[in-house]
Amino acid sequence: MKPILQNLADMTTHRDHVRLEVSVLSTLQKLSSVNDVRALEIFNDAGVPSLRPRTWLANGKFVSTRSQASTDPRREPLAHYPALNDCIANHCDSAMASLRRGSYTLWLPVWMQDKVATCLEITRSRPFSAHSLDVVKGIFQVYKNYQSLLEYSERDALTGLLNRKTFDEQFSQLNAPQLPGDSGLTPLCSTLPDEDESEPLQQWLALVDIDNFKQINDRFGHLFGDEVLILIANLLRKSFRSEDQIFRFGGEEFVVLLRSATLPTARKVLERFRGAVQDHTFPQVGHITVSIGFVGADKGAPVEVLGLADQALYYAKEHGRNQVHYYDDLVAQGLLQAKVAHDDVELF
Numbered sequence: 034m035k036p037i038l039q040n041l042a043d044m045t046t047h048r049d050h051v052r053l054e055v056s057v058l059s060t061l062q063k064l065s066s067v068n069d070v071r072a073l074e075i076f077n078d079a080g081v082p083s084l085r086p087r088t089w090l091a092n093g094k095f096v097s098t099r100s101q102a103s104t105d106p107r108r109e110p111l112a113h114y115p116a117l118n119d120c121i122a123n124h125c126d127s128a129m130a131s132l133r134r135g136s137y138t139l140w141l142p143v144w145m146q147d148k149v150a151t152c153l154e155i156t157r158s159r160p161f162s163a164h165s166l167d168v169v170k171g172i173f174q175v176y177k178n179y180q181s182l183l184e185y186s187e188r189d190a191l192t193g194l195l196n197r198k199t200f201d202e203q204f205s206q207l208n209a210p211q212l213p214g215d216s217g218l219t220p221l222c223s224t225l226p227d228e229d230e231s232e233p234l235q236q237w238l239a240l241v242d243i244d245n246f247k248q249i250n251d252r253f254g255h256l257f258g259d260e261v262l263i264l265i266a267n268l269l270r271k272s273f274r275s276e277d278q279i280f281r282f283g284g285e286e287f288v289v290l291l292r293s294a295t296l297p298t299a300r301k302v303l304e305r306f307r308g309a310v311q312d313h314t315f316p317q318v319g320h321i322t323v324s325i326g327f328v329g330a331d332k333g334a335p336v337e338v339l340g341l342a343d344q345a346l347y348y349a350k351e352h353g354r355n356q357v358h359y360y361d362d363l364v365a366q367g368l369l370q371a372k373v374a375h376d377d378v379e380l381f
């Protein structure tokens with residue numbers, strides 16, 4: 034039992050979801066009769082509930098992929114696994130099935146409120162006894178508790194969006210080399226269905242700032258100001274895809290990282306969000322607007338990319354607000370200088 038306790042202790046040293054996942058899988062894999070362990074990602078593939086392996090064992094080592102679920106060639110409809118499919122449909126804690134002779138599989142979905150995005154899969158050569166189930170579920174509980182603590186520390190308490198600390202950590206990893214063992218799967222299709230195939234896909238960083246927010250606080254009070262922030266966060270969540278990431282930067286500023294989008298798509302979705310805010314009626318407060326500046330996320334170090342997006346945002350603020358501006362357009366039109374000393378850029 035000692036190695037398992039040691040593994041449990043190791044599990045809680047990780048501050049990163051992928052490493053935590055590898056750690057729980059390697060703990061489970063050490064249990065007797067366990068042949069295979071995987072972490073599955075559960076997602077919607079164009080309306081079809083689907084799964085794909087996210088972390089798995091290959092030649093004695095764990096492999097993890099960061100590629101997008103919707104382009105992963107390993108993805109499968111959830112319906113291929115009827116026991117797991119029923120379990121998720123009925124919000125159950127676990128499911129079991131024998132998929133082959135002499136092979137017994139247990140699935141443990143990780144529920145976060147009423148949603149499941151991850152599921153652990155453990156396959157044994159013998160049926161799961163009551164004792165082995167107790168041990169597996171005990172380890173799983175420690176993992177889940179730790180996972181929710183980690184999740185909590187990554188979020189802003191008011192809006193539930195990812196916080197600034199998480200942005201700093203994740204954005205610096207964006208162009209960093211992949212984790213050891215990361216297979217970096219090549220996407221099956223490199224464009225989304227509605228995208229122009231001649232345009233390259235890339236990541237975009239958008240800075241979103243509520244216009245004249247101080248006036249809202251001053252006129253209606255901080256509680257209404259807070260309510261506006263929560264409603265804007267909800268509109269942000271509704272407006273972008275699940276693989277995009279949305280952060281509250283503090284105050285009335287938000288960052289959206291758009292994953293794998295063409296420039297026309299980035300313009301379209303940001304403009305659509307700006308319009309959604311303009312059309313929304315906020316209780317008591319009425320109508321408000323947002324200004325947005327965006328830029329390619331590969332334009333340099335995080336502080337530089339933020340600085341460029343901030344210049345485009347500042348331009349929108351100075352020229353009437355309620356606008357979306359792309360940094361490169363402003364430079365091409367001679368409306369912004371391409372090179373500004375970084376010390377001169379006012380960053381939040």
Ligand SMILES: Nc1nc2c(ncn2[C@@H]2O[C@H](COP(=O)(O)OP(=O)(O)OP(=O)(O)O)[C@@H](O)[C@H]2O)c(=O)[nH]1
Binds near residue numbers: 243254258285
């Ligand atoms: N209610 C509420 N207000 C906040 C919070 N964080 C920051 N603020 C307020 O947000 C306001 C930001 O005001 P400014 O930076 O002057 O910007 P603005 O009024 O939006 O003006 P522009 O950005 O130029 O359109 C300040 O009054 C802050 O007190 C918060 O968590 N809740």
